[in-house]
Amino acid sequence: MDKKTVEQIAHLARLDINEKDIPEYVTNLTNILALVEQMNTVATDSVEPMAHPTDAVQRLREDIVTATNQRERFQAVAPQVEKGLYLVPQVIE
Amino acid sequence: MHTKTIAQLAAGLKAGEFSSVELTQHYINRIQTFDNGLNSYISLTEERALAQAKRADERIAAGKAHVLTGIPVAQKDIFCSDGVKTSCGSKMLDNFIAPYDASVIESFNNAGSVMLGKTNMDEFAMGSSNETSFYGPVKNPWNVDCVPGGSSGGSAASVAARLAPASTGTDTGGSIRQPAALCNLTGLKPSYGRVSRYGMIAFASSLDQAGTFTQTAEDAALMLSVMAGLDVRDSTSIDEPVPDYSASLNNDVKGLKVGLPKEYFADGLDADVAKRVDDAISEYKKLGAEFFDISLPNTHLSVPAYYIVAPAECSSNLSRFDGVRFGYRCEEPKDLEDLYKRSRGEGFGSEVKRRILVGAYALSSGYYDAYYLKAQKIRRLIANDFTEAFKQVDVIMSPTTPTPAFKVGEKDDDPISMYYSDIYTIAVNLAGLPGISVPCGFVNALPVGLQIIAPYFAEAKLLNVAHQYQQVTDWHQQMPETFK
Numbered sequence: 001m002d003k004k005t006v007e008q009i010a011h012l013a014r015l016d017i018n019e020k021d022i023p024e025y026v027t028n029l030t031n032i033l034a035l036v037e038q039m040n041t042v043a044t045d046s047v048e049p050m051a052h053p054t055d056a057v058q059r060l061r062e063d064i065v066t067a068t069n070q071r072e073r074f075q076a077v078a079p080q081v082e083k084g085l086y087l088v089p090q091v092i093e
Numbered sequence: 094m095h096t097k098t099i100a101q102l103a104a105g106l107k108a109g110e111f112s113s114v115e116l117t118q119h120y121i122n123r124i125q126t127f128d129n130g131l132n133s134y135i136s137l138t139e140e141r142a143l144a145q146a147k148r149a150d151e152r153i154a155a156g157k158a159h160v161l162t163g164i165p166v167a168q169k170d171i172f173c174s175d176g177v178k179t180s181c182g183s184k185m186l187d188n189f190i191a192p193y194d195a196s197v198i199e200s201f202n203n204a205g206s207v208m209l210g211k212t213n214m215d216e217f218a219m220g221s222s223n224e225t226s227f228y229g230p231v232k233n234p235w236n237v238d239c240v241p242g243g244s245s246g247g248s249a250a251s252v253a254a255r256l257a258p259a260s261t262g263t264d265t266g267g268s269i270r271q272p273a274a275l276c277n278l279t280g281l282k283p284s285y286g287r288v289s290r291y292g293m294i295a296f297a298s299s300l301d302q303a304g305t306f307t308q309t310a311e312d313a314a315l316m317l318s319v320m321a322g323l324d325v326r327d328s329t330s331i332d333e334p335v336p337d338y339s340a341s342l343n344n345d346v347k348g349l350k351v352g353l354p355k356e357y358f359a360d361g362l363d364a365d366v367a368k369r370v371d372d373a374i375s376e377y378k379k380l381g382a383e384f385f386d387i388s389l390p391n392t393h394l395s396v397p398a399y400y401i402v403a404p405a406e407c408s409s410n411l412s413r414f415d416g417v418r419f420g421y422r423c424e425e426p427k428d429l430e431d432l433y434k435r436s437r438g439e440g441f442g443s444e445v446k447r448r449i450l451v452g453a454y455a456l457s458s459g460y461y462d463a464y465y466l467k468a469q470k471i472r473r474l475i476a477n478d479f480t481e482a483f484k485q486v487d488v489i490m491s492p493t494t495p496t497p498a499f500k501v502g503e504k505d506d507d508p509i510s511m512y513y514s515d516i517y518t519i520a521v522n523l524a525g526l527p528g529i530s531v532p533c534g535f536v537n538a539l540p541v542g543l544q545i546i547a548p549y550f551a552e553a554k555l556l557n558v559a560h561q562y563q564q565v566t567d568w569h570q571q572m573p574e575t576f577k
Contacts, residue, residue, distance in 0.1 A: 005454075006450065009450050009453045009454045009457065010450060012453050012457060013408060013412075013437075013449050013450060013453040014412075014415075014430070014433040014434050014437060015434060015437050015438055015441070015446060015449055015450070015453075016434040016435045016437065016438025016439070017438060017446065017450075018438075021443075025446075025447065025450060028447055028508055029447075029450060029451060029454065031508075031509055032400055032447075032451050032508070032509065033451075033454075035396065035397055035400060035509060035512075036397045036398075036400055036401050036464065036468075037397075038393070038394060038397045039394060039397050039398060039401075039467050039468060039471050040467070041394075042391070042394065042471065042474065044467060044470035044471065044474070047470040047473050047474060048470070048473055049466055049469035049470050049472075049473065050469050050470070050472040050473040050476060051299060051469060052285075052286075052299060052329065052525075053284075053285040053286070053299075053476065053524060053525020053526075053549075054284075054285070054286060054331065054525060054549060056286065056329065056331060058328055059325070059328065059332075061325065070192070073192045074192055074418075074419075076190075076192065077188075077189055077190055077192060077419045078417070078418050078419055079416065079417070079419075079420075079422035080422070086417050086418055088417055088426075088429050088432060089426050089427065089428050089429055089431075089432055090428075091428075091429050
């Protein structure tokens with residue numbers, strides 16, 4: 001873990017971090033990764049990964065409309081909307 | 094009125110000793126008098142509460158009351174509540190008025206309960222001390238120099254100071270049981286999938302579960318009865334019958350087989366906390382329970398596995414906060430990438446950013462097998478340990494936390510030391526089991542909690558075992574002097 005890696009991950013996560021905080025993130029992340037390294041003390045080749053505690057599977061339902069359109073309601077909490085569309089800075093020149 | 098349990102308050106309402114409006118006003122007055130020093134509420138929903146209380150009184154008068162009709166409840170600010178600010182303890186959602194109700198909120202509304210307000214919490218439920226909240230730290234009512242625990246610190250402090258008769262919380266790695274232990278409350282974390290996660294702002298979706306803070310196990314049974322059950326809006330909700338949790342409370346515990354995992358009584362456990370837990374074990378022996386030494390051999394891997402699973406799922410879940418559709422947006426973004434990066438960089442606090450970075454790293458190209466998949470395999474080993482143990486015993490008991498409440502600021506500079514304050518609670522989330530913390534004494538005037546763990550969907554057993562202990566002890570009735 002180094003400054004460059006932290007900057008790369010922050011970019012992947014689209015997360016602006018302050019230059020002055022980077023050394024602390026390097027230390028924190030190094031320590032956390034050292035902690036999780038302990039997982040490698042156990043062989044798990046034949047172990048089935050556990051994604052859901054009771055191994056439940058997705059329920060299926062009939063393909064019918066269940067939700068009503070509430071665009072105005074949901075867009076009332078948006079930072080910027082116009083004519084029912086979300087506004088962001090120009091993407092294409 | 095504020096010293097009464099929900100069960101006692103419900104009886105008082107039914108007998109007409111007081112109205113829900115009077116009861117609600119009493120709690121609002123207490124919040125206004127005492128909460129400045131505690132900071133347990135982010136929002137007080139006074140008008141709405143009094144309107145709900147008025148409707149509850151009408152419902153009671155009409156003879157159509159549910160047992161929780163007219164009972165005030167404080168809701169953790171992680172549950173979306175229609176028309177009310179739902180911040181999740183974050184600047185990111187400081188301006189977010191939820192446009193719908195979480196299933197948990199809806200359930201309490203249907204029962205006719207009164208929402209007093211929304212309680213403070215660690216930002217996005219990430220923390221064990223309630224110090225990461227955008228709205229400032231919550232203080233422990235037993236000693237305001239100490240933390241109440243977290244992440245549901247406000248929910249715990251509000252009930253401990255009797256600024257609400259009960260509250261809801263969520264528990265991803267101990268966020269109900271740990272603060273319940275540090276604040277002298279009964280804190281119930283149900284089995285994964287027992288209570289709907291719909292409308293509960295997601296942190297780590299395969300671990301998150303909603304539960305309760307109450308004075309007694311009897312009250313927890315009443316609360317869980319309202320919250321539990323299948324909800325098709327949550328794809329991980331389980332279709333398992335909901336028993337009458339109150340019906341089995343009085344079963345005796347003679348012959349109950351209890352396991353004591355040696356890994357939970359090892360180095361790192363405060364000697365005085367160990368004594369209080371031993372005292373509780375002695376009480377259970379008097380009640381006829383039988384104790385067995387057991388081992389959960391993969392316990393030491395639970396904190397490492399958790400700190401991959403939880404950050405990985407958090408980095409994925411929190412990608413929805415992008416400054417576009419709701420929540421915080423930075424000023425004058427120069428392009429779309431700048432909008433994303435600065436909205437998230439300015440909207441999230443430092444612990445949340447730390448976990449997003451860990452999670453994004455663990456999920457990044459080439460690392461998935463080494464971290465997330467490995468952690469899921471470790472989860473299986475941890476869950477298998479419990480499955481083996483429950484072949485021998487009915488329930489497992491342990492301390493809830495290694496120490497009583499620590500000082501505000503004490504673990505600020507050391508995230509890993511903070512992570513280890515959940516060492517006895519995390520494995521339960523990884524396995525998805527139900528757990529409860531019950532008050533079992535004090536060390537230097539700070540509360541200590543006994544954790545009880547049961548097999549999947551055995552909440553009724555957990556509540557029964559906790560209730561029987563509360564019939565022969567009065568630790569759970571103690572309240573901090575300052576708030577009487």
